[in-house]
Amino acid sequence: MSESPIDIVGQEYSAGFVTDVASDTLPPGLSEAVVRHISAKKREPAWMADWRLAAYRKWRTMTPPDWAHVRFPPIDFEAISYYSAPKSLADAPASLDEVDPELLRTYEKLGIPLHEREALAGVAKRSNVAVDAVFDSVSIATTFKDKLAEAGVIFCPISEAVHSHPELVRKHLGSVVPQQDNFYAALNSAVFSDGSFVYVPEGVRCPMELSTYFRINERNTGQFERTLIIAGAGAYVSYLEGCTAPMRDENQLHAAVVELVALDDAEIKYSTVQNWYPGDADGKGGIYNFVTKRGACIGANSKISWTQVETGSAITWKYPSVVLRGAGSVGEFHSVALTNNHQQADTGTKMIHLGPGTRSTIISKGISAGQSQNSYRGLVRTSPAAKGARNYTQCDSLLLGDACGAHTFPYIENKSPTATIEHEATTSKVSDDQLFLCQQRGIDPEKAISMIVNGFCKDVFRELPMEFAVEAGKLLEVSLEGAVG
Amino acid sequence: MSLLAVDGLRADVNGKPILKNLSLRVEAGEIHAIMGPNGSGKSTLANVLAGRPGYEVTAGQVSFNDADLVGMAPEARAQAGLFLAFQYPVEIPGVSNMEFLKAAWDSHLAAQGAQPESAVGFMKRARTLAASLGLNPEFLKRGVNEGFSGGEKKRNEILQLLLLEPKLAVLDETDSGLDIDALQTVAAGVNRFRSADNGVLLITHYQRLLNHIVPDQVHVLSEGRIVASGDRHLAEKLEAEGYAWLSE
Ligand SMILES: Nc1ncnc2c1ncn2[C@@H]1O[C@H](COP(=O)(O)OP(=O)(O)OP(=O)(O)O)[C@@H](O)[C@H]1O
Ligand SMILES: [Mg+2]
Secondary structure, three states: OOOOHHHHHOOOOOOOOOOOOOEEEOOOOOOHHHHHHHHHHOOOOHHHHHHHHHHHHHHHOOOOOOOOOOOOOOOOOOOOEOOEEEHHHOOOOOOHHHOOHHHHHHHHHOOOOOOHHHHHHOOOOOOOEEEEEEEOOEEEEEOOHHHHHHHOOEEEEHHHHHHHOHHHHHHHOOOOOOHHHOHHHHHHHHHOOOOEEEEEOOOOEOOOEEEEEEEOOOOOEOEOOEEEEEEOOOOEEEEEEEEEOOOOOOEEEEOOEEEEEEOOOOEEEEEEEEOOOOOOOOOOOEEEEEEEEEEEEOOOOOEEEEEEEEOOOOEEEEOOEEEEOOOOOEEEEEEEEEEOOOOEEEEEEEEEEOOOOOEEEEEEEEEEOOOOEEEEEEEEEEOOOOOOOEEEEEEEEEEOOOOOEEEEEEEEEEOOOOOEEEEEEEEEEOOHHHHHHHHHOOOOHHHHHHHHHHHHHHHHHOOOOHHHHHHHHHHHHHHOOOOOO | OOOEEEEEEEEEEOOEEEEEEEEEEEOOOOEEEEEOOOOOOHHHHHHHHHOOOOEEEEEEEEEEOOEEOOOOOHHHHHHOOEEEEOOOOOOEEEEEHHHHHHHHHHHHHHHOOOOOOOHHHHHHHHHHHHHHOOOOHHHHOOEEOOOOOHHHHHHHHHHHHHHHOOOEEEEEOOOOOOOHHHHHHHHHHHHHHOOOOOEEEEEOOOHHHHHHOOOOEEEEEEOOEEEEEEOHHHHHHHHHHOOHHHHO
16 A cells, blocks of 8 residues: 555654754853854864854844744843754764764654665665755764765865865855844854855766755754855756754744855756744744855856745745856746744745846745745845846745735846846635545545645746655645644 | 435535435436426535535435445545536646546545556556547646636546546536537446446436436426436426426
């Protein structure tokens, strides 16, 4: 028998377990001393420590943004711990054999293969994918490093890149998302823990998908990962991030920064399947996902595309954007954001057209169920130099039930008289008649909803790497649990 | 044991009594035609049998192959072999017809504890059937009923009937809005479906359909109850004289 839809729908948040490892966690609160401590823990060079301190001082003068269509009590930033690492990693492991078996089991449970052997044998779900796994604040394993090195690709924890490739990190860190860009970006710049660093040299097509897996385990900690991806002239890389967290009653903060840099003719494809714990059915607990993601198409004819499937988090505040500087460069944003129960999402993108002949496409699919609120917020801006720039935006909302909300906030700032900007928006509802037709053909309502929702998201799923498209479909099904009356 | 036994059925639609003491028996191998004026309750009967939300049974019994239908979930009725061809089939944009058919068939197999049919085998079967109903196989790639013409929607209902092989088919005005060729195709589909093991409840306004699909019995529904029953000649009389004589 195949996996029955009811089994999938009946699943609770399956990544909600806690791993029992002793950890080295800083007491709550943020100060210069804490920033220095984090930097010292990582044995960072002085320039890195100074960079963090500068960010910290800027952050102290800033206030959290209040314009998003989300509601939550003010966060006490002094109640959060800014660093947590499993103790057994205090002396960073040289190889997987030295990693705590309990940690490895965590990743096994989540279906993430850290053992190259298994991955190669195709035992695990994801075969041709190199994985960097970040557990709370530290990266615990990067697989397939050697194979990538052969191709000249650097894929390692950013904490390692600070030591091994300081010139690249210094040059690009903060070049796309400046420290003072926003409150959470400044906070991240001060305390960022770990994350991935990718460098694909000129003319190289990365031989495999790269992927990072983020997991929050420790209570009362924030996760502040930082990812930096650089694609040299003519290079290509496809990168995927996934995220989970245990189920907890209190809210946890996740404030990441991702920066992408594409030189002439380079292409970066960045996909996210975000499944942070969304809180329970009554809206208790869950992750606050306040993330700044931005790519810079510096080179001519370069391309950056963001694909995101957002089903988790109590609150999502996230606008993966592209700055289109190079002539003829291309930016894409494909998004599925699903909210259920009491989840709130305010997500979208910014396409900033600076160069001539730049093009961007925005496809946003918002699905709201339960009492959730789902907003698309997007900005398309063209500068006078962006001659003949083009944007196409399509923004569709699907409502399940009457208690949820869908909102669209499109902003257009056009300073280029020769630009073409198109915007289309639709809102639809899954009707009782559609559900009844499915039921009358023997399909139970959960399966029917999931089929309709998957159909609605098809255009975005097509953009995901194959392995993850299937997973994303299943994830939607799980996330919609209880959405049918 | 009757395939379908309806006894003293009363049903409300959104709190309004529509079916008023209706009784009907269909045996395996039989075709029963249901006729009657607009608003007499024909579609209501079909929806009550299928368990549509909002249609509430207030009195009487409905059993299907000896199982009590009242209170059974709509999908369970379908899996047990009750099929309703809709008077107005709805569209489900984005879900391909093929995917929908496969999901429906899988759910039937799963309910019987059977192994799922291979996707390749099923798709081949679906394409062949579609072609035999004059539906271009391209229709299987389109969204369920999405942008289909009225006649195409009705052919699609018959395609589902033939693929799912139910025990009882309730066809609600499947002949309405069809051109002459389509009418013959649909009728041929129903005749192909009928066997000694299954039954058909054929709701129609037109005697002409009954020239193609010959019923064992014809019932006239009026104001929520059956006011006359007879053989196929009853339909001819209705065609010639209308419904007025029944209320005299
Ligand atoms: N959802 C509803 N709410 C209120 N009244 C309804 C509803 N559905 C049906 N009715 C009423 O029930 C009665 C029977 O309707 P039904 O659709 O069963 O008739 P019918 O015999 O199928 O008619 P037709 O030949 O026009 O298809 C009508 O008076 C109709 O207005
Ligand atoms: Mg009717």
